[in-house]
Amino acid sequence: MIMAEKLPVKITNSKQFERLVHLMQSNPGIARGTRTFGQNKIQNDEQWDAFATEINSFGPPNRSRKEWQRVWINYKAKTKKKISANNRNIRTTGGGPSEEQTLSALEQVIADILHTDVSVNPxxxxxxxxxxxxxxxxxxxxxxxxxxxxxxxxxxxxxxxxxxxxxxxxxxxxxxxxxxxxxxxxx
Known part of the structure; x- marks a missing residue:
């Protein structure tokens, strides 16, 4: 029987998250997953390579370009899910305590980058x-x-x-x- 080898779990530190969000704030097109006019996939990949190098300088864990892209996609999804849950909570009827989840400062910046306030409340x-x-x-x-x-x-x-x-x-x-x-x- 072949045993699958477990990969070590990589836990992103707070400095890396802060730097990732700052880089995405400086590059909103990349943050949203869109390319600017004239930019091709190779240039986009080169930009992510530069981001990965810079973020990796803030300590372990070290990740590749694709891994940092996945971290960003997951962080965006988590933030959107939290905003969606808050919006759903606002519209619920009935009694009971509010189940609103507060957004962290970084999550609020992500919401501003992605313009989720417009998509949630057009x-x-x-x-x-x-x-x-x-x-x-x-x-x-x-x-x-x-x-x-x-x-x-x-x-x-x-x-x-x-x-x-x-x-x-x-x-x-x-x-x-x-x-x-x-x-x-x-x-």
Whole structure:
């Protein structure tokens, strides 16, 4: 019977992770797995070879270009999974404690590099709020029952800010619905 030889487990140290993320931050095209116009696979591989040499200088474990690419892909996937779980947690209904997982500083940088905030929470209509560029002044809602409401939404916003706007919009809809109900009672 042939016994398979176990390979030693390589555990990346924190300095190597920091350097990897910094290099990816400096090279967002490579970080996203896309090549810039005119760059071929050989140039991309040469860039990863340079990254591997630099990251390996921060101590063991030493890895090849392909191994560092795999580490980056796994780290991206882990971060995306955590962001997805947080997004799912926000949208769940029912009681119970929040199961939100906080992102580390490096994971937050990865989220910024990959623009996951846009993919998780894309711009567009949210509870009747139309998001516009910063240079546009106001947005008139399309609902004819509330002509006096105008909302300005900055292009880049915090999650807390959008939640407050949702609550405000729901309050205004409630007020409009109660006004309509009172008009119907009078008739």
């Amino acid at each position: 711009p567009g209509n949210v509870f009747g709020i139309v998001e516009m560029d910063e240079d546009e002044q106001n947005v008139e809602p399309s609902c004819s029952s509330s002509p006096n409401i105008s909302i300005t939404v900055p292009k880049k916003r915090q999650k807390k800010n959008i939640e407050e706007m949702k609550v405000d919009m729901l309050k205004s809809k409630t007020l409009n619905n109660s006004a309509i109900a009172q008009n119907l009672k009078k008739k």
